[in-house]
Structures are given as C-alpha cells and as structure tokens.
Amino acid sequence: MSDLLLRYAIWESRFGPGQLLAGPAGLLCLEFRPARPDAWDRWAHRWLGRDARIVEAGAGAADAIVEQAIAELDEYAAGQLAELRAPLDLRGTPFQQAVWAAVRSVPYGETRSYGQIAAEIGRPRAVRATGAANGANPLSIYIPCHRIIGADGSLRDYGGGLEIKAALLEMESRASQPR
Template sequence: MHITHTVVDSPYGPLTLVAADGVLSRLSMEDQRHRPPQETFGERADDGPFPEVIRQLRAYFAGELTRFELDLAMLGTPFQQRVWRELQRIPYGETRSYGELAEALGSPKASRAVGLANGRNPVGIIVPCHRVIGANGSLTGYGGGLDRKQRLLAFERGKPEDALF
C-alpha cells in the first residue's frame, strides 16, 4: 500500500490529509485524539486525490458545499463502517444524538458503541462526526476538541458568532 499525505490550512487549523493508494483514508487535525504518529502518514505529496479533496474542503469552508462527494478508504470494523456511513446521512447544519444513530442502525441499545465508533472516525469534517451530540443536546466528546466541534456546528448553522465562549 502506497501512503502519501499533504497538509492544508483551514479555519480550524492545519489539516493533514492522508491517502492510501490514491484514495483519502484520513483527515487529521492538530492535537486530535487518536491521531496516528506522523511517520504513518507516508511521504509528502500534493498530487493524487488531494487537489479534489482540497477543492471540496475550500468550498465547504466558504459555505458553498454541504455534502462531500469523495471516494474514501477508511479502515475499521464492520460496525464502525456502518456508523461512519450513517454519519454521512446527517444533513448539513443538523445534529443527531448517539441514541438516534444507534436507532437508525437498528441497534437502539448500542449508543455507547456508536460513540466509540464515532470517536474513531478517521476522516473528520468530511465524515461529519461533529454533528453528533448528547441525548440532552450537550456537546459531548469530539476528537478534534469541543471548541472545534462548537465552531463547526455554529458555522454550519450560519451563526459563527455562537461559537464564541
């Protein structure tokens, strides 16, 4: 497997994009929980899938794109894969609770397992794990930090001023 990466700036800090055999497999943020070691990101390259990924990320951050259309190569268990597909069904600017995701997956008692899979999402922002909240509407865990989660949700709702503490 040929692994390459590039780093792009974003309003939420530098994003490291990683591709496996030319297909996006990871989007990592600075200070992200579960961030793999830098040496696993492969050689630096700005070609491959990166120009299209970068184009779509820029359009998203400009408020012009609400759904990513990218091939992804995310490694995970079958359950994690199901959770990550369900995350992609959460509409832009909306949220779902862990319990609602578990229910949508046909496993209403699996909200804790959904939370664990959500936390292992290798392609944050593009696979919108930031759109998952607690049952009471609280912002709970986010690998990129609760500040980023709050800012992303406020951005998607068109109220970036709500992201201020």
C-alpha cells in the same frame, strides 16, 4: 511485494491546520489535532499492512485525491459546499462502518444524538459503542462526526476539540439558512 505509497498533506483552514492522508483508492484520514510522529505509520500498518509507506504529497494518483479534498475543504470552510465528494477508502470494523454510514447520512446543518444513530443502525442499546465508533472516525468532516451530539443537546467529545466542533456546527447552521 511492492510498497503501498500513501500521501499526506497539511491543510490550513479557518478551523486550524488539518492533516490529510490518501492512498490510490481514496482519502484515508483527515484530522485537526496534530498527529504524533508515528501515529499514521501505526495506523497504516494496522489497516494496510507493513508495506505501506507515507510520503508528502507530490505526484501520483493519491495526490489528485489530496488536491480534490483540499479544494472541497476550502469551499466547505467558506460555507459554500455542503456535500464533499472526494473518494474515501474507509478502514474499520463492520460496526464502525455501519455507524459511519449513518453519520454520513446526517444532513448538512443538522445534528443527531448518539442514541439516534444507534437506533438507525438497528442497535438502539449500543449508544456507548456508537460513541466509540464515532470517536474512531478517521475522516473528520467527510464523516461528519461533529454533527453527533448528546441526547440533551450538549456537545460531546470531538477529536479536533470542542471549540472546533462548535465552530463547524455554527458555520453549517448559518450556511444552511435561507438567504
């Protein structure tokens, strides 16, 4: 069996360094927090099988996706791009996929509560499970989990840290205001 070659790159942004992982079908992961050395290997083996290998971006189909994502993320961080279009290769349970689809529908510059997302997917009592699925989101910003807040309007957990979540929401709020 041939290896599935995945590419990674570090993206430097005003929010701190981000790490991207892509395969030939699309982006697989985008994180702000530093990954443990074996974290991506374990993730890739879980969702893609033992033949997945991760190498630094260079040349190949996944590299064009990484380059597109970095260009989009630079524009996004500058407040100039509201809709990210790089192809995604989402891996998750059916429930996670439903939550992520609902989160992706939250417009730029707006927020929703975990309860609103749970209700949107037809599971209004699954607020905690919705929060867990949101927390398992592998594609921060592309699946804008930072737009999901507590029912009381408070900022809740964010993998990149609450400081980055607040900065992302503030940037989107400013950029979405009429000029």
